Amino acid sequence: xxxxxxxxxxxxxxxxxxxxxxxxxxxxxxxxxxxxxxxxxxxxxxxxxxxxxxxxxxxxxxxxxxxxxxxxxxxxxxxxxxxxxxxxxxxxxxxxxxxxxxxxxxxxxxxxxxxxxxxxxxxxxxxxxxxxxxxxxxxxxxxxxxxxxxxxxxxxxxxxxxxxxxxxxxxxxxxxxxxxxxxxxxxxxxxxxxxxxxxxxxxxxxxxxxxxxxxxxxxxxxxxxxxxxxxxxxxxxxxxxxxxxxxxxxxxxxxxxxxxxxxx
Amino acid sequence: xxxxxxxxxxxxxxxxxxxxxxxxxxxxxxxxxxxxxxxxxxxxxxxxxxxxxxxxxxxxxxxxxxxxxxxxxxxxxxxxxxxxxxxxxxxxxxxxxxxxxxxxxxxxxxxxxxxxxxxxxxxxxxxxxxxxxxxxxxxxxxxxxxxxxxxxxxxxxxxxxxxxxxxxxxxxxxxxxxxxxxxxxxxxxxxxxxxxxxxxxxxxxxxxxxxxxxxxxxxxxxxxxxxxxxxxxxxxxxxxxxxxxxxxxxxxxxxxxxxxxxxxxxxxxxxxxxxxxxxxxxxxxxxxxxxxxxxxxxxxxxxxxxxxxxxxxxxxxxxxxxxxxxxxxxxxxxxxxxxxxxxxxxxxxxxxx
Amino acid sequence: xxxxxxxxxxxxxxxxxxxxxxxxxxxxxxxxxxxxxxxxxxxxxxxxxxxxxxxxxxxxxxxxxxxxxxxxxxxxxxxxxxxxxxxxxxxxxxxxxxxxxxxxxxxxxxxxxxxxxxxxxxxxxxxxxxxxxxxxxxxxxxxxxxxxxxxxxxxxxxxxxxxxxxxxxxxxxxxxxxxxxxxxxxxxxxxxxxxxxxxxxxxxxxxxxxxxxxxxxxxxxxxxxxxxxxxxxxxxxxxxxxxxxxxxxxxxxxxxxxxxxxxxxxxxxxxxxxxxxxxxxxxxxxxxxxxxxxxxxxxxxxxxxxxxxxxxxxxxxxxxxxxxxxxxxxxxxxxxxxxxxxxxxxxxxxxxxxxxxxxxxxxxxxxxxxxxxxxxxxx
Numbered sequence: 001x002x003x004x005x006x007x008x009x010x011x012x013x014x015x016x017x018x019x020x021x022x023x024x025x026x027x028x029x030x031x032x033x034x035x036x037x038x039x040x041x042x043x044x045x046x047x048x049x050x051x052x053x054x055x056x057x058x059x060x061x062x063x064x065x066x067x068x069x070x071x072x073x074x075x076x077x078x079x080x081x082x083x084x085x086x087x088x089x090x091x092x093x094x095x096x097x098x099x100x101x102x103x104x105x106x107x108x109x110x111x112x113x114x115x116x117x118x119x120x121x122x123x124x125x126x127x128x129x130x131x132x133x134x135x136x137x138x139x140x141x142x143x144x145x146x147x148x149x150x151x152x153x154x155x156x157x158x159x160x161x162x163x164x165x166x167x168x169x170x171x172x173x174x175x176x177x178x179x180x181x182x183x184x185x186x187x188x189x190x191x192x193x194x195x196x197x198x199x200x201x202x203x204x205x206x207x208x209x210x211x212x213x214x215x216x217x218x219x220x221x222x223x224x225x226x227x228x229x230x231x232x233x234x235x236x237x238x239x240x241x242x243x244x245x246x247x248x249x250x251x252x253x254x255x256x257x258x259x260x261x262x263x264x
Numbered sequence: 265x266x267x268x269x270x271x272x273x274x275x276x277x278x279x280x281x282x283x284x285x286x287x288x289x290x291x292x293x294x295x296x297x298x299x300x301x302x303x304x305x306x307x308x309x310x311x312x313x314x315x316x317x318x319x320x321x322x323x324x325x326x327x328x329x330x331x332x333x334x335x336x337x338x339x340x341x342x343x344x345x346x347x348x349x350x351x352x353x354x355x356x357x358x359x360x361x362x363x364x365x366x367x368x369x370x371x372x373x374x375x376x377x378x379x380x381x382x383x384x385x386x387x388x389x390x391x392x393x394x395x396x397x398x399x400x401x402x403x404x405x406x407x408x409x410x411x412x413x414x415x416x417x418x419x420x421x422x423x424x425x426x427x428x429x430x431x432x433x434x435x436x437x438x439x440x441x442x443x444x445x446x447x448x449x450x451x452x453x454x455x456x457x458x459x460x461x462x463x464x465x466x467x468x469x470x471x472x473x474x475x476x477x478x479x480x481x482x483x484x485x486x487x488x489x490x491x492x493x494x495x496x497x498x499x500x501x502x503x504x505x506x507x508x509x510x511x512x513x514x515x516x517x518x519x520x521x522x523x524x525x526x527x528x529x530x531x532x533x534x535x536x537x538x539x540x541x542x543x544x545x546x547x548x549x550x551x552x553x554x555x556x557x558x559x560x561x562x563x564x565x566x567x568x569x570x571x572x573x574x575x576x577x578x579x580x581x582x583x584x585x586x587x588x589x590x591x592x593x594x595x596x597x598x599x600x601x602x603x604x605x606x607x608x609x610x611x612x613x614x615x616x617x
Numbered sequence: 618x619x620x621x622x623x624x625x626x627x628x629x630x631x632x633x634x635x636x637x638x639x640x641x642x643x644x645x646x647x648x649x650x651x652x653x654x655x656x657x658x659x660x661x662x663x664x665x666x667x668x669x670x671x672x673x674x675x676x677x678x679x680x681x682x683x684x685x686x687x688x689x690x691x692x693x694x695x696x697x698x699x700x701x702x703x704x705x706x707x708x709x710x711x712x713x714x715x716x717x718x719x720x721x722x723x724x725x726x727x728x729x730x731x732x733x734x735x736x737x738x739x740x741x742x743x744x745x746x747x748x749x750x751x752x753x754x755x756x757x758x759x760x761x762x763x764x765x766x767x768x769x770x771x772x773x774x775x776x777x778x779x780x781x782x783x784x785x786x787x788x789x790x791x792x793x794x795x796x797x798x799x800x801x802x803x804x805x806x807x808x809x810x811x812x813x814x815x816x817x818x819x820x821x822x823x824x825x826x827x828x829x830x831x832x833x834x835x836x837x838x839x840x841x842x843x844x845x846x847x848x849x850x851x852x853x854x855x856x857x858x859x860x861x862x863x864x865x866x867x868x869x870x871x872x873x874x875x876x877x878x879x880x881x882x883x884x885x886x887x888x889x890x891x892x893x894x895x896x897x898x899x900x901x902x903x904x905x906x907x908x909x910x911x912x913x914x915x916x917x918x919x920x921x922x923x924x925x926x927x928x929x930x931x932x933x934x935x936x937x938x939x940x941x942x943x944x945x946x947x948x949x950x951x952x953x954x955x956x957x958x959x960x961x962x963x964x965x966x967x968x969x970x971x972x973x974x975x976x977x978x979x980x981x982x983x984x985x986x987x988x989x990x991x992x993x994x995x996x
Contacts, residue, residue, distance in 0.1 A: 016423045017563055017585075028426065074627060097390075098399065125422055127544070128402035130390040133358065137394035142359060142474040145387045163295070163383050164444075165539055166482040168355070173474040189638075190631035192665030192678040199624055224399030228416065228429025233567060237575060239593045249594050250604035253555065253576060254612075256592060257519070260574055262494045262552050264520060583885065 001057035003048045004111070005081065006104055006119035006135070007041040009065050009072040013124045021230050028230060037072045040120025042079075042187040043180050047118055047150070049080050050185065055152075058082050060111060064092055064103045070203070077198035078190040085111070089207035094220030094227075097126070101134035103218050106211040108139065114175060121146045121179035132179030142172055145179035286375030288314055289437070291365065291388070292325040292337065293380045295356075295480060299325075299333050301449060301491065302380040304340045306442055308450030309407060310378060311341040316409050319375065320344060324368065326361060328354035331462075338458035341450055345458065350465040355477035356384045360468060362391040367467040369396060374437050376415060378407075381441035389441045398435040403443050405567075424544045424567030445491060445548035445568075485539050488522040495521030496551040496572075498542055499535070500565070501528040502558020502579055503598055509534035511602040512557055518609045524549070526565045529558075543568040558598045561586025619916055621683075628684055632691045635664060644696040647821040648967050653702050654821070655776045659732045667706060668730025671714060675726035681923040682857070686864040686915055693868025694875075697971035698821025700868060701978065704861035705772040705822070709735025709781040711857045712798060716841040716849050725779065725800060733803070736777030737858075738768040738827045739850045745770065745977075746984050748783075748847050749794055753829055755784040762786075762799060762839065764832040767811065772978075774825040775810040778803045782829065783850045786843050796846025800838045807832035818967070818974030855929050856922055858979040859936040863915045866939025869972050870911050873946035874904040876965055877953050884957075891953075900953045904946050911939035930992035937985035943972035 011019070015033040022029050048059045059081040063069050066088060073084035087107045095103065108114065117139070122129035129145060136143025148167065149160035157172045162181055208215065216222055242252045257263050288310045292303035303323070310321045320343035325333050327349065334345040348364060369377065369392070379389035381403040393400035401417035405427065410416050417430040417440045432438040490496060497516045503509050509529070516523045524542040525535035535541070542549060543565040550571040557578050559565065566589050569575060577590040580597045587593040594601065621629070639657060647654055661667055669685045671677020678684075685707065693700035710729050713721055729735055744750020753766020764784050768774075779800060786797040801808045811826030840849055878901060881892035891897050914935040921928035947969035951958035958965055976982055 011422070013423065016425050019422050019425050021426065075631075078627065078631065096399065097402075098394065101394075126402075127421070127423075128390075128400075128419075129386055130393075130400060130402060133387050133390035134394045137391060143391075144358070144475065145390075146383045161383070163480070163482075165485060166480065168384075168480045169478040170357070171476045171478060176474075189635045189664055191663065192628060192669060192680065192684070195624060195628050195631060196678060196680070198627075224393070224397070224432065224435055225401060226399075226431045226433055228431050230426055230428050233420075233424065233427055233563070233570065235570075235589050237589055237591050239587045239590045241587070241593045241595070246596065246600055246604045247608075249596055250601060250608055253578075253592075253594065253605065254608055256574060256576060257495065257553055260553050262519075 001051065001055055001116070002060070002112070002114045003051060003057050004060045004062055004108055004114045004117045005041070005044045005048050005076070006117065006131070007044070007061060007063045007072060007076060008038045008120075008123050009035045009063070009069045010038045010123055010125040012036040013039070021232055026229060035068060035072065037075055038120050038123045038125075040122065040180060040182050042120075043182050043184050044118040044120050045076055045079050045081060046185045046187040047178075047180055048116075049188065051116070051152070052080070060085065060114075062104060062107050062111075063087065064095070064100050064107070067205070073203060074198055075190065077201045077203070078194040079188060080194060081201075083202045084204070086203070086205045087207075087211065088205055089218075091208045091215045091219045091221075094223065095218060096223035096225045097128050097130040098134050098224045099218055099220075099222040101131050101138050102222060103211065103213070104131075104135055105138040106213050107206060110206075110211060116174060117141070117177045119177075119179055121181045129179065132177055136177035139177065141175055141177050143177035143179075144170060144172060146181050147178050148181045148183040150178075150180075150184065286373060287319045288321050289369075289374040289377045290321065290323045290342070291377060291379045291385070292323050292333070293382060293385050294325060294327050294330060294333065295482065297327070297329055299336065300380065300382070300444065302382065302442070302444035303337070304449045305444065305447040306378045306380065307337065307341045309442070309447040311450060313376070313407060313409070322346060322372075322374065324348070324365065326350075326353050326364060328352075334460045338460075339452050339454050339456050341453075341456070343458050344461065346461045346463050348463050348465050350468075352465060352468055355480055356388070357473065357475055357477040358387050358391045359473050359475055360471070361388055362395055363467045363471060364465045365392050366395045368463060369437060377437045377439045379439070379441040381443040386441045389439055393439045396435075396437070396439075398437060398439055399430075399432040401430040401432070401438075401440040404430070404440045405443070405446050407440060407442070420544065420567060423562075423564035425563045443548055445550070448550070485537070487536060487540075488516075488520070490522045490524050490540065490542065490547050490549050493522035493549070494552045495519050496524050496542075496549055496554050496569075497521050498524035498526065498554065498556045498559060498569075499529050500526040500556065500559035501532075502560070503529060503534065504558065506532075506534050508599050508602065511606065515602060515605055515609070518606065518613075522551075526559055526562070556586060556590075557602065559586050560584055561589060619913055621687075625684060625687060629687050629691060632666070632688050636691050636695055640692065640699060641695040644699075644821070645964060645967070647696065648698065651815060651820045653773070653776050653823045654699065655734070657699065658702060658706070658734055658776070661703060662730065662732040665730075666703060667732070668710065668726070670707075671710060671726055671730055675714075675722055676730045677726065682860060682919040683916060683923050686860060686867075686919045689861055689864035690868045690871065690915075693865040694872045695868075696821045697865050697869050697968075697975065698819040700865045701819050701975075702773055702776070702822035704858075704865065705737060706735050706777075707861060708737035708853045708858055709777075709779065712737065712781050712840060712849055712853045713800065715852065716798070716845065717800075720837065721800065721840065729779065733778045734773060734776055735779045735781060736771055736773035736827070737853060738771045738780055738782040739854070740768060740770045741766070742769050746980055748796065748850060751783060751785045751794060751796060753782070753784040755786040755797055755799060757786075757836075760836060762834045762836065764799060764801070764808075764829045764834060766829045768827040768829070770814070770824060771827045772822050772824050774827050775813055775823040780808060780827060781840070782827070783846050784829070786846070789844070795844040796850065797843045798840040798846045798849045799834050800840060801832060801834055802838070805832055805834065816974050818970030818972070819978075854979055856932055859985075860915070860919050860922065860932045862975055862979045863911075863918065863932065863935035863939050865975055866936070866943045866972070867908070867911045867915050869943035869968050869975070870904070870908040870939060870946050872968050873943065873950040873965070874901075874908045876963075876968075877901055877904050877950045880954050880957070897953055900949045903949060907942040907946050911935070911942055914938050930989050933980075933985040933988045936979060937982050937989070940972065940975045941982055943975070944969065947972050
């Protein structure tokens with residue numbers, strides 16, 4: 001079985017409240033926030049690893065990212081994937097999800113046939129959850145996002161997808177593209193053996209020329225949406241602190257509720 | 265595979281899709297014959313946009329046994345409802361739904377198409393967008409026309425910490441998805457008239473899907489739903505324990521309010537379930553009064569309550585960031601304040617009885 | 618210049634990830650309840666920590682003592698007590714790896730690398746640093762060794778599956794005691810934990826008595842030759858035991874440094890962060906110096922062991938330094954935190970107790986000084 005897992009390095013979500021916008025340049029200040037592997041992409045790697053352990057598979061890791069993403073890909077190799085490919089080129093910068101999916105598709109097509117392409121259902125920075133669907137469409141493969149449980153029966157996958165307050169059940173025929181949610185499994189920790197084995201695994205970097213794409217197919221030029229200006233969410237509230245002892249504080253809160261007309 | 269990529273490149277020149285700020289379409293969301301509230305919320309926004317835009321508002325409803333929904337949508341503001349009632353559409357499935365909608369869009373050429381950003385509908389929007397070779401702005405929190413008449417979509421990033429404008433200058437239709445709860449449901453006008461078009465699920469005749477939707481399961485939830493509640497009591501990490509959480513639940517009952525939570529409180533197992541989660545990966549709410557207990561004020565929660573009427577927060581740390589986005593702040597130990605509130609309420613109800 | 622390889626840096630990152638997710642959230646609880654989270658030792662086995670320096674042919678990871686120190690430092694940063702449990706397991710592993718015959722290595726090492734837990738029982742009421750005080754006996758009877766005695770202050774006493782024990786098996790020509798080391802298999806009748814001690818620190822690992830009551834052990838379970846006991850016991854403790862303690866002290870030093878910096882930045886006093894006060898900066902500087910010095914001593918020492926160089930004095934210096942310095946660093950950090958430093962919700966009190974409790978493990982600071990002076994004076 002050939003499985004591809006698409007991963008994305010994102011600024012570590014633990015630090016999002018430290019992100020600011022430079023008031024002069026109006027650009028994002030990432031303030032030295034460390035990068036991490038997108039959380040649900042780790043679930044995607046774990047899904048692939050479990051299939052490998054059940055059925056035997058070759059797992060390729062692929063990412064469209066700047067050169068610093070090498071750390072992320074090494075982590076995937078240490079988790080147990082077999083090969084890693086980084087698609088990195090100045091031309092890829094500024095890509096929206098569609099241009100990203102296009103670039104990933106070009107990389108995947110170059111690598112050959114995959115029975116299954118898995119990625120996290122959404123990235124914590126942009127959070128669009130579009131890539132799995134766009135990737136499926138661009139590659140002409142059936143796709144399903146927000147998969148939270150999966151059972152394989154030969155070439156047929158039986159899957160549960162998440163919806164608000166419930167779930168749906170689908171059957172799909174491989175090959176497929178899947179976006180998996182964090183409910184699907186618990187990603188394994190990297191073992192020492194994994195770290196040692198990762199050292200010898202193939203790690204390849206491809207740029208625009210290697211993918212046989214043109215500059216206006218990718219990056220900002222190849223994007224269907226264009227970014228405009230950035231701002232931090234506005235806040236017009238000005239807090240009035242309520243003083244007094246416990247009883248007085250409680251009383252004041254109830255008074256506010258009464259004035260707001262929400263008490264029976 | 266290569267031919268698929270080339271197909272999309274061809275549409276980028278937009279020869280077969282006319283550029284126009286034209287009709288605004290709302291793709292309604294329904295599950296098992298129930299129209300989701302978000303469909304009305306988007307309709308309200310579309311009506312507002314149509315005032316500047318000058319074009320009519322159409323709602324598209326797809327499903328099986330859905331004919332009765334059309335009138336309801338008209339009374340909430342649709343000028344036209346396109347109904348596609350077909351047994352093959354009884355359960356949402358991305359390829360089938362997207363094929364039908366793609367054909368419809370290519371036939372009618374709307375300028376702007378709005379989807380709900382629920383799990384299913386955001387997948388739906390991305391699939392349709394890819395088929396049409398047009399951009400999709402995901403989980404937008406605001407939509408408007410700027411001074412140049414360009415349609416602007418505002419989307420959050422980094423857990424809501426940053427709001428970014430998204431434009432779609434080259435392709436049509438412009439597609440955006442919007443989270444439930446972001447816009448307000450408009451008022452109903454029972455006398456309102458509109459057009460109903462029954463369309464067929466064109467495009468499915470020769471299509472054999474490699475996917476099959478088998479079922480949808482919806483859970484019955486206990487407790488007052490967050491959406492539409494006038495009072496919401498939300499608990500965060502500062503509540504501290506399951507025992508104190510019980511006091512919060514009791515207070516909510518006493519005040520006839522809904523219970524909400526932050527991610528840490530959910531992860532601790534205090535809250536009943538994800539349906540109580542408020543924030544970027546949970547619900548957006550606009551109660552008359554929000555009272556937070558032990559909520560620190562992390563952006564990813566706070567973005568879910570910004571349109572609330574009055575925001576009160578209780579936290580034992582006077583430096584807690586949450587006070588910056590509150591109307592009233594109380595520095596107190598949640599463990600002690602909750603019983604104090606419960607006592608007063610009990611006294612007051614004894615007086616009344 | 619101290620420099621780690623890319624693989625070692627990666628390894629540290631992943632060990633830290635595991636520790637932060639699985640150990641850090643329960644560190645306070647295992648200290649309060651004084652229990653060893655044995656299931657965590659089985660998890661560390663699956664990740665390779667339990668057999669880090671065991672060759673791959675025995676199902677170990679085939680890495681070295683630098684990697685072991687990295688693992689122990691990362692674990693000790695959050696729970697020095699749990700680090701002690703793992704580090705003690707390594708002593709039994711090391712004894713078998715170094716002095717066992719091929720049959721013994723094949724029998725025990727794969728198990729010890731994949732979840733079976735070991736202890737090393739040397740200390741007795743009559744002697745810890747003084748081996749000659751050993752009173753436990755081993756007698757060869759009808760082709761079996763019969764072991765009797767009582768060991769005390771034994772880490773992993775209540776969770777070890779396999780015990781590596783030192784007993785007196787005879788006397789030499791001069792009447793001095795001859796010691797031998799035996800491996801006691803799982804569930805061998807007569808070998809059981811006795812009283813469990815309540816330590817003041819390093820909780821998160823069991824420590825207590827191991828009772829040997831007519832324990833019958835096959836001759837194949839003798840490690841090395843009769844009389845090798847002192848060599849094996851001392852050999853395991855002097856390098857592997859003490860370098861483990863050095864790494865644990867280092868973890869505590871880092872905990873003090875990180876917590877003091879975090880507190881100083883967040884606490885507002887006189888309208889400014891605490892870190893603006895000069896006296897606070899002095900404390901942070903000293904914490905930093907102690908950590909850096911401990912780091913250099915520790916990794917230099919284990920690096921020498923990895924290179925196969927004799928390194929007993931270097932390891933003794935590292936153990937002496939990090940354990941003593943961590944007591945001072947913890948006290949300083951408590952002072953820095955003012956009233957908060959003495960509230961149990963903050964872990965710094967635990968750091969102090971753990972630091973104090975680490976002094977006697979592997980030999981007291983005074984023993985370390987004797988070793989270092991001996992080495993220096995005999996050059």
